[in-house]
Amino acid sequence: MPLLTTRGGSGGRVVHVLAGLVPGEDSLQVAANFSPTSLEALQIAYTAYSSLHLLPGMTLVLVPLMREDSPPISGCSLALPIALALYLLDRRLSWPDGVFATGGLQPDGKVVAVDGVPEKCRIARFDGGHSMFVVPSNCPEVTDPVVPIPCTSLDQALNDLEYLLIDNNPEVLVEFRPFLARERxxxxxxxxxxxxxxxxxxxxxxxxxxxxxxxxxxxxxxxxxxxxxxxxxxxxxxxxxxxxxxxxxxxxxxxxxxxxxxxxxxxxxxxxxxxxxxxxxxxxxxxxxxxxxxxxxxxxxxxxxxxxxxxxxxxRYHFSMAIPDDIQRLLSEEEARNRIAHRPNKRLGAMYGTLSQNCGFCGPQWFAGLEEYAVKAETSFDREYDSEKRRLSLYRVYGHLDLEDYSQAGQWLNHYLGLQPGDGPERWLEQAVHLAGGKQEVRLFSLALIVRALADMKITPDTKDILALTAELGQRIPRHLQHPWQLILLNLARLLGEAGLVAECRTALQRAAAICLAGGETMQAMALQVYAELQYRSLIDEPDLLAAEEVRQRVLTSGYLHSQHFSGLRENTETVRMLEHLHRNRSTFFPFSYR
The missing domain is CATH 1.25.40 (Serine Threonine Protein Phosphatase 5, Tetratricopeptide repeat)
Structure with missing residues (x-):
């Protein structure tokens, strides 16, 4: 761990110290390089930390990495960094890179201001430091580019240190920390x-x-x-x-x-x-x-x-054109109210939009219904709800893809993405790379649509272009994977496979399967189309087949999914034959936006 020390007008230094906790009496064991004032600070640090976190039968050992003839380490500012080090040692964690601390402590954990902060910032900066724990009154003395992390108590400093171990980003911590303890x-x-x-x-x-x-x-x-x-x-x-x-x-x-x-x-x-x-x-x-x-x-x-x-x-995969009576009643009542008010109606537009989706899920033979409800939704939204209207173009793209009408799908895709009418696959791929860097949910669904369109149209991108998209996605995929990432990766794998990038294709499919299996019942069923793609590309192995069979049994016995929709999975007892059947009929099992 690094300790900052100053020596009046003669400058200062960073001393790196080996610190450890060993079994023994509740005590300190330090080398001879500490002055009496620093020893007092170390004892206070040990006492303050022990009052928050018990250290039964442990001895703190400190060994400075310095020449024997170097001046001793002195000052009360060692208390805060030593207390933070105790926290890390107690959990067998390492000191985070670039983080420094300077501050005195009282036995009750209150942080005390210290002298020499500007000089310590200069020293820390030359040692790769980017942040420093200090008492608020010392914050104005912290100089760029070192970020001050204000703390009034040891407990607060420990909480912030815990965050820095997850994400060593002091600017974010300082910006957002005031919100964390204020519930509303x-x-x-x-x-x-x-x-x-x-x-x-x-x-x-x-x-x-x-x-x-x-x-x-x-x-x-x-x-x-x-x-x-x-x-x-x-x-x-x-x-x-x-x-x-x-x-x-x-x-x-x-x-x-x-x-x-x-x-x-x-x-x-x-x-x-x-x-x-x-x-x-x-x-x-x-x-x-x-x-x-x-x-x-x-x-x-x-x-x-x-x-x-x-x-x-x-x-539930219960796709039916029948509208329940209670829903039909609500729809009729809202339509009647809208005829009287005759103004943009977001609620009615949303209802028509859902019914448009329903036609899409029921199959390409109902595309006329999809279009009819989409037009009604656009009329209801009018110009006041343009963002909601945009989603209707997405439904039309999926509908035309299911019809294998790729010319119309391409035109609606350009409309949805705000591209020029004549733009095509090369421009779509550029847009996909751009969208891969986005964080908004709408961008994910746009990305899922582009990759699906490219895969369905059997577009074989240039190897460097598809690798560029893969690399961008690899950097952007969050640790907490979610819908529609499983579909993005599934269709990306189809593109990688067509480009002959076998290893990358298999990796993408494995990640897609993992996302499906981590989700709820709807998502778990989608894993079957991922395993079917692995089988189709001769990339499946025995563990994959066992996992696919487990998913099949789960789907067929689930009380939460519409069993009739998946009845075709019973026809082939062999897992391989089942996956081949599913791949041939994947538009039936996973229609519209579910593949």
Whole structure:
């Protein structure tokens, strides 16, 4: 670990110290290179840390890496870095690169200001330092490019150090840390909070408090989950804050206003479950939601209908043109209201958009219905809701791909991407590389559409171009993989295979399968088309075949998926024959945007 010391007008230095914890009495064991003031600081650091984290029967050993005739290490500013080192040693972790600390400590853990901070910054900078833990009053003395990390207590410094071990990015920490301990502010900014900060102890503590006090925070948590429902990496932190039992208890003890807020939570919870294909969770939340329906608004009913239709039809693979009576009634009522009001209607447009999707999932023979509902949706959205209208072009591309009408698919793809009418595969591939660097959910679905179109049209890109896309994706794929990454990688693998890049093709398919298997029931079923592609390209091995058979059995016995849709999987008892049958009929098993 690095220690910063100054020597008045004679400058300063960085001393690297070997530190360790060994069994023994609760004590310090140090070399002779420490002055009396520094020894006092070390003892305070040991005491302050021990009051937060017990170190039973452990001795701290410190050995400075310096010449014997060098001046001794002195000053009270060693207390903070030594306490931080104790934390790392206690967990068998290494000191993070570029991080320095300077500050005194009181036995109760309060951080104390010290002298010589500008000189220490200069020294740290020459030693590769980029950040420094200091007390707030010392922050103005920290000079660029070193970033000050203000801390008033050892506990706060330890929390920040824990974050830096995950993401050694002090600028992000300093910018966003004020939100972490303020619950309402945290919920309002969670959708843009850098993911590693969700692991910060202050953030975890705030989320626990939010979950423990639904009466105070449910309203804000609803909005946060709505923002994050298509972002599983963040929504995961929110989705289980409140159990159904907790929310029912809140309703029982609160005024009627709580019912509508709880209903909104149910809607967003179902939307999140839909996105990850978790049909099991949808069932529980739907049952609870239905107990509240007589006490909510018509607008809430319509929003819930859209999400439940997706859950009960698309996510269960229950593709049918029949519209349930209650949904037909809601649709007719909204159409009647719209004829009177005659203004842009987002709710009605969303309903027509979902019915357009439904036609797409039911097969290319229903393309006329897809187009009819898409036109109705465009009319309802009018010019006020252009972003919602854009999604209708995506449905048309998938519909034309299923019809194998690649000319029309290309025209609608250009329209959807905002490209020129005559643009083609080369421009689409450029756009795919550009989109691969994006973070917004809409960019992922655009990327999934481009790669699917290129693969279906049997476009064989130049090897360097497809490798450039693969390299860009390799840098951008998040650790928390989600829909539609499994489809992006599946169709990327098809392109890689056609380009003769066998190893890269197999790697992409393996990653696609892993994403499917990590998801809910809807996603797990999609793994079968990945294994079918491996079989088609003669890249499948015995573990893959065993995994494919396990998925088949899970799909056929699942109570959450529409068994009739997958009945064709029973016809071939051999796993290889089943995968070959599925590959030949993949547009039937996985229609529209599901492949």
């Amino acid at each position: 502010l945290l919920l309002s900014r969670l959708h843009e909070l850098p993911l590693p900060l969700l692991h910060h102890p202050d953030c975890r503590s705030s989320l626990r408090n939010i979950g423990a006090h639904p009466g105070d925070f449910l309203h804000y948590a609803v909005k946060a989950l709505q923002h994050c429902s298509f972002d599983p990496a963040r929504a995961d932190w929110l989705a289980d804050l409140y159990s159904i039992e907790t929310l029912q208890e809140l309703i029982d003890h609160e005024e009627i206003d709580a019912v509508q807020t709880v209903y909104e939570w149910c809607i967003n919870r179902i939307a999140f479950a839909n996105h990850i294909g978790d049909t099991c969770s949808v069932g529980r939340w739907k049952e609870f939601q239905q107990t509240l329906e007589t006490r909510v608004t018509a607008d809430q009913h319509l929003t819930a209908w859209n999400h439940l239709f997706v859950a009960e039809r698309f996510n």
